[in-house]
Amino acid sequence: MQPIFEEIDFQHTTLGDISLRRRSEPRLDNVIIYEVKLNEEFLMSSLFTEAEIQLSLLGLKQVQNTFGDSEELDIIVGGLGLGYTAATVLDNPAVISLNVIDVMQPVINWHQQKLVPLGEKLTNDARCKLTHADFYQLARLENTGFNNEIPNQLAHAVLLDIDHSPSHLLNESNASFYTKAGLESLAKKIYSKGIFGLWSNELPDQDFIELLNSVFESTQAHIVKFTNPYTQEESINTVYLSNTH
Numbered sequence: 248m249q250p251i252f253e254e255i256d257f258q259h260t261t262l263g264d265i266s267l268r269r270r271s272e273p274r275l276d277n278v279i280i281y282e283v284k285l286n287e288e289f290l291m292s293s294l295f296t297e298a299e300i301q302l303s304l305l306g307l308k309q310v311q312n313t314f315g316d317s318e319e320l321d322i323i324v325g326g327l328g329l330g331y332t333a334a335t336v337l338d339n340p341a342v343i344s345l346n347v348i349d350v351m352q353p354v355i356n357w358h359q360q361k362l363v364p365l366g367e368k369l370t371n372d373a374r375c376k377l378t379h380a381d382f383y384q385l386a387r388l389e390n391t392g393f394n395n396e397i398p399n400q401l402a403h404a405v406l407l408d409i410d411h412s413p414s415h416l417l418n419e420s421n422a423s424f425y426t427k428a429g430l431e432s433l434a435k436k437i438y439s440k441g442i443f444g445l446w447s448n449e450l451p452d453q454d455f456i457e458l459l460n461s462v463f464e465s466t467q468a469h470i471v472k473f474t475n476p477y478t479q480e481e482s483i484n485t486v487y488l489s490n491t492h
Contacts, residue, residue: 262418303339330364
């Protein structure tokens with residue numbers, strides 16, 4: 248099999264140059280991989296999706312443990328990426344609306360143009376809305392939710408997968424979100440006993456857990472383990488889940 252390498256799209260954005268690539272990986276029997284780069288940094292790969300999937304599975308499980316399986320759920324996902332968090336949300340039949348917010352229009356375009364594997368699933372599901380906006384700006388707005396069409400709509404869960412971790416940000420302007428004031432603004436957009444979920448590429452951060460507990464009723468840090476296909480060694484990510492009061 249001839250090696251495959253294709254730059255599907257390349258765009259300039261306010262955050263830098265973003266590109267979508269599709270390639271075969273000869274070290275892994277030529278499996279086809281989709282990768283996203285921002286400037287020279289790899290943002291995401293279709294090889295490493297377990298933690299993004301678990302963010303949705305763990306978050307929705309906790310929501311349903313509280314509200315019951317019959318509750319119809321309105322969910323917000325911050326960060327579209329390759330779509331694994333959002334697609335896993337849509338696998339849950341209790342979800343009646345999913346609003347996925349991404350600051351980069353090219354990323355939304357990739358899904359709408361079916362340039363990525365999950366684009367068709369997301370864009371063909373009537374429950375799913377892809378919103379071009381800055382999640383962090385929307386989270387800080389007072390007296391409104393995340394949906395302009397339904398201004399005061401609350402969410403049962405807000406699942407965030409944008410920054411690498413609360414201390415490793417894609418953009419320093421995001422830092423004000425990871426404060427007591429920023430998290431308090433977010434909590435007002437979630438139903439009582441709802442969930443704020445956050446993916447992190449790092450081990451649990453006790454200082455961040457204490458910050459979350461200063462705003463939310465309780466917080467759990469779930470360690471997500473998966474095998475790195477290159478090294479066959481165990482990798483660890485974290486999913487934080489906080490319950491609103």
